[in-house]
Amino acid sequence: xxxxxxxxxxxxxxxxxxxxxxxxxxxxxxxxxxxxxxxxxxxxxxxxxxxxxxxxxxxxxxxxxxxxxxxxxxxxxxxxxxxxxxxxxxxxxxxxxxxxxxxxxxxxxxxxxxxxxxxxxxxxxxxxxxxx
Amino acid sequence: xxxxxxxxxxxxxxxxxxxxxxxxxxxxxxxxxxxxxxxxxxxxxxxxxxxxxxxxxxxxxxxxxxxxxxxxxxxxxxxxxxxxxxxxxxxxxxxxxxxxxxxxxxxxxxxxxxxxxxxxxxxxxxxxxxxxxxxxxxxxxxxxxxxxxxxxxxxxxxxxxxxxxxxxxxxxxx
Numbered sequence: 001x002x003x004x005x006x007x008x009x010x011x012x013x014x015x016x017x018x019x020x021x022x023x024x025x026x027x028x029x030x031x032x033x034x035x036x037x038x039x040x041x042x043x044x045x046x047x048x049x050x051x052x053x054x055x056x057x058x059x060x061x062x063x064x065x066x067x068x069x070x071x072x073x074x075x076x077x078x079x080x081x082x083x084x085x086x087x088x089x090x091x092x093x094x095x096x097x098x099x100x101x102x103x104x105x106x107x108x109x110x111x112x113x114x115x116x117x118x119x120x121x122x123x124x125x126x127x128x129x130x131x132x
Numbered sequence: 133x134x135x136x137x138x139x140x141x142x143x144x145x146x147x148x149x150x151x152x153x154x155x156x157x158x159x160x161x162x163x164x165x166x167x168x169x170x171x172x173x174x175x176x177x178x179x180x181x182x183x184x185x186x187x188x189x190x191x192x193x194x195x196x197x198x199x200x201x202x203x204x205x206x207x208x209x210x211x212x213x214x215x216x217x218x219x220x221x222x223x224x225x226x227x228x229x230x231x232x233x234x235x236x237x238x239x240x241x242x243x244x245x246x247x248x249x250x251x252x253x254x255x256x257x258x259x260x261x262x263x264x265x266x267x268x269x270x271x272x273x274x275x276x277x278x279x280x281x282x283x284x285x286x287x288x289x290x291x292x293x294x295x296x297x298x299x300x301x302x303x304x305x306x
Binding site for chain 1: 260263265266
């Protein structure tokens with residue numbers, strides 16, 4: 001009897017953890033800077049219950065996420081999927097980074113050249129000064 | 133020359149920022165546009181013994197408006213809907229969302245009832261299927277039962293004039 005209860009509560013705890021892990025990946029739509037796990041807004045509670053009911057029924061994490069995306073769109077995902085409309089979102093920062101590095105390299109090379117020229121001129125001037 | 137390039141990049145960033153700030157972050161594009169209206173069968177608010185389903189309206193263009201007596205923005209929107217229901221031929225149905233029956237009926241009595249009827253979604257389960265997250269929300273559903281338009285937030289007089297009426301006319305001809 002006691003064993004059955006503790007097994008049930010262990011299952012319960014495992015389910016709770018799955019619900020919270022999944023809820024942390026999903027955005028609360030009413031309070032946009034919180035996840036479903038953090039928020040206590042009415043809708044967030046409803047959706048957490050929904051996640052729980054579906055997982056308890058044997059649905060996979062993937063199926064629950066698909067359920068949410070079908071209703072609320074990619075926006076519920078904190079990690080948006082890679083597709084044409086999110087291309088800029090995923091790669092924009094890297095494009096900017098590479099552009100920045102290119103500009104930096106050019107500047108450094110230009111400066112290097114100028115330094116060398118300057119030292120050449122200085123050398124000649126130094127030679128001249130020595131001859132005098 | 134170099135300064136011009138720097139200024140151009142800077143201005144481009146400013147323009148992007150300005151465009152970004154004008155977007156309403158609450159307006160999340162609905163994935164339901166172009167999809168069949170999710171199925172429901174709910175008790176009617178005014179007659180608990182009767183049920184109402186989206187299937188009852190197959191072959192008609194209709195509007196589903198999600199509302200609740202606890203929703204402040206619904207009160208702002210309400211006169212627009214009352215006006216709309218008087219003038220437009222398109223039937224307007226309500227989805228009463230996570231409300232108590234008494235509060236909802238009292239609210240309609242006080243502010244007027246623009247709906248042919250309201251479905252009573254006590255636990256908000258059908259609201260989830262419709263991706264409701266900020267009441268009021270309004271759906272336009274075509275003759276084939278497909279969601280063609282969704283408005284999140286209050287319907288305004290301008291929206292009715294500039295968007296809803298032209299869309300409804302177009303859908304009626306389909």
